[in-house]
Amino acid sequence: MLLREFFEAAEKTAVLAFGRMNPPTIGHQKLVAKVASVPGDPYIFLSQTQKPKTDPLDFDTKLQFAKHSASSNNSS
Numbered sequence: 001m002l003l004r005e006f007f008e009a010a011e012k013t014a015v016l017a018f019g020r021m022n023p024p025t026i027g028h029q030k031l032v033a034k035v036a037s038v039p040g041d042p043y044i045f046l047s048q049t050q051k052p053k054t055d056p057l058d059f060d061t062k063l064q065f066a067k068h069s070a071s072s073n074n075s076s
Contacts, residue, residue: 013040020047022055024065032069044070 015038021028035042046066048059057065 015040015042016045017043018045018047020049020055021062021066022047022049022057024062024069028066029069032066036070 015035017031017035019028019031032044035044044066046059046062047055049055050058
């Protein structure tokens with residue numbers, strides 16, 4: 001989605017959240033649930049930070065966890 005589409009869509013609402021999710025926790029799952037519960041188009045942005053001691057997961061692994069969390073949230 002392009003940034004201009006946010007400005008051109010006058011009747012739409014975007015719900016945004018940012019997260020490091022490294023490692024993912026129950027709190028992150030609650031964040032996903034909250035974003036999904038608010039009316040509007042949900043967007044969660046993950047950081048791409050990776051450091052061996054503090055941020056061990058690479059971006060692709062975090063993305064897999066986030067997708068799983070979002071899909072399990074949709075089924076409930």
